[in-house]
Amino acid sequence: MVTFCIDAPLFDRFPALRVGAFVAADLDRAASVLRTEPDVRSALRKAVVTCGPIAALCSLISARHLAPIVGHDVDALPKSALCLRRARPASDWFLPLGARPSDLPLNPDLVVYAAGEIVLSCSFNHHDSRQTCLDAHTRRAVFFSEAAMPQHASVAETALCELRRALADRGAGVSALTFADIHKPHVAMQFSDEDRS
Numbered sequence: 001m002v003t004f005c006i007d008a009p010l011f012d013r014f015p016a017l018r019v020g021a022f023v024a025a026d027l028d029r030a031a032s033v034l035r036t037e038p039d040v041r042s043a044l045r046k047a048v049v050t051c052g053p054i055a056a057l058c059s060l061i062s063a064r065h066l067a068p069i070v071g072h073d074v075d076a077l078p079k080s081a082l083c084l085r086r087a088r089p090a091s092d093w094f095l096p097l098g099a100r101p102s103d104l105p106l107n108p109d110l111v112v113y114a115a116g117e118i119v120l121s122c123s124f125n126h127h128d129s130r131q132t133c134l135d136a137h138t139r140r141a142v143f144f145s146e147a148a149m150p151q152h153a154s155v156a157e158t159a160l161c162e163l164r165r166a167l168a169d170r171g172a173g174v175s176a177l178t179f180a181d182i183h184k185p186h187v188a189m190q191f192s193d194e195d196r197s
Contacts (some may be wrong), residue, residue, distance in 0.1 A: 007085035070125035
C-alpha cells in the first residue's frame, strides 16, 4: 500500500490544489507491449535520459493533454508514505535526473513530492529524482498529476485516466484513481494483488 498526503500549509498558497494518483503493478508486462508501439519507440529514441517505455508513455500522454504526470518506482522508495509539501533544504536530499544536486538547489518556496527526507520530484513534478524515477526495470509505480487551479483539474484527471486505462489494457494491474484535496488531504492506494481483508 502507498499512502499520500498534501501538507496542510500548501492550501494557504494553493487552496484549489488537487492531486490525482494511482498505483500500478506488473509494469514489466505493459512495458513489453509498449516497446512494440511506434509512438513509444519514437519517444524512446528521442529521450535524452534512458527512461523506459512506461516513462515514455507518461510523457506522451502528458504532452497530449498538457497536463503534468509523474511516476515513481515504488520499489525504489525509502518508505511508502508520500507527501506533497514545501522543501526543507536543511534536511531534504534530492538527486535530480540529468543534473547534479548543486544544479537544482532546494529552497523553502519549492513544492516537492517527498518520501521522508528523500525528494522524489521538485517544483511539483517538474524535476524528477534519479533515485525513484521510472526506468526500464520498474515493475511497480505510483503515478501523480496535480492541478493548482480549478480549471486544470479536469485536464489532469483526464490524462491520468488515459494513462491508467493504457497500462491496464497492456496487462498492468492498476488501482482505483484517487484524489487528495483540501477536503480529503490523505489518501491510500492498494496494489491489486494485496490482501483486502
